[in-house]
Amino acid sequence: MNASEKQRKSKILYIITKSNWGGAQRYVFDLSLNSKDKFEVVVALGGEGPLKKRLEKEGVRVIKIKKMERDVSARKEFLSFFDILSVIVREKPDVIHLNSSKAGGLGALASRVSNFFRKTNSKIIFTAHGWPFNEERAKWQKVLIKFLSWLNIILSHKTIVISNKDYKDALKIEKSFCLFLTSCLLLLEKNRM
Numbered sequence: 712m713n714a715s716e717k718q719r720k721s722k723i724l725y726i727i728t729k730s731n732w733g734g735a736q737r738y739v740f741d742l743s744l745n746s747k748d749k750f751e752v753v754v755a756l757g758g759e760g761p762l763k764k765r766l767e768k769e770g771v772r773v774i775k776i777k778k779m780e781r782d783v784s785a786r787k788e789f790l791s792f793f794d795i796l797s798v799i800v801r802e803k804p805d806v807i808h809l810n811s812s813k814a815g816g817l818g819a820l821a822s823r824v825s826n827f828f829r830k831t832n833s834k835i836i837f838t839a840h841g842w843p844f845n846e847e848r849a850k851w852q853k854v855l856i857k858f859l860s861w862l863n864i865i866l867s868h869k870t871i872v873i874s875n876k877d878y879k880d881a882l883k884i885e886k887s888f889c890l891f892l893t894s895c896l897l898l899l900e901k902n903r904m
Contacts, residue, residue: 722751724804726795726818728779728811730760735810735840738873742808743771750806755798757791757814774798779814788817796821800829809837809867816859819866837867842880861885 757779809818
C-alpha cells in the first residue's frame with residue numbers, strides 16, 4: 712500500500728428527502744457515481760424507491776432515514792432531524808451536500824448542531840431544486856416557507872441553484888450566497904451579452 716492509498720479519502724454525505732426517481736434524485740445519483748473514485752460517498756435518503764436501488768446496485772453506500780418523506784408532519788420532522796443528526800455524528804463527513812428543501816432545512820440545522828458539538832467544520836452545501844415558496848399555497852405558508860428557505864441558505868456554506876429563475880428568486884431572499892452550476896453561469900453570461 713503506497714502513501715496515497717493510506718491517506719483517508721474525504722467523505723461526502725449526500726442527503727435527499729425522497730428516493731423516487733426525478734431530477735433531484737438523478738442529480739444525486741450522477742454526483743455520487745462521478746465522485747466515488749475520489750471521495751468516500753454515502754447517501755442518506757427517505758424511502759425505498761428507485762434511487763436507493765440504483766445506488767446500491769452501483770456500490771454506493773446508502774443509509775435510510777426512516778421518517779423522512781415529502782409530506783409535512785411535525786412529529787416526523789422532529790424524528791427525521793434526530794435521525795439525520797445521528798447519521799452526521801456517526802459518519803463524520805467532510806462535506807454534507809443537501810438536496811431538496813426538507814432535507815436541506817433539517818440537514819443544515821443538524822449539520823450546524825453537529826459542527827458545534829464536535830468542534831469540527833463539515834462544509835455544508837445546499838442545492839435548491841426549485842423553491843417551495845413558488846408552489847401554490849396559502850399566503851401564510853408561502854411567507855413561512857420563504858423564511859425557512861432563507862434560513863436554509865444562511866445555515867449552508869454554499870448554495871447551488873439549478874436555473875436562472877431559482878437564482879433570481881434566491882436573490883430576493885438573500886443576496887450574499889450563490890454558487891452556480893457551470894451551465895447556469897454560462898446561461899447568465901449569455902443573457903447579459
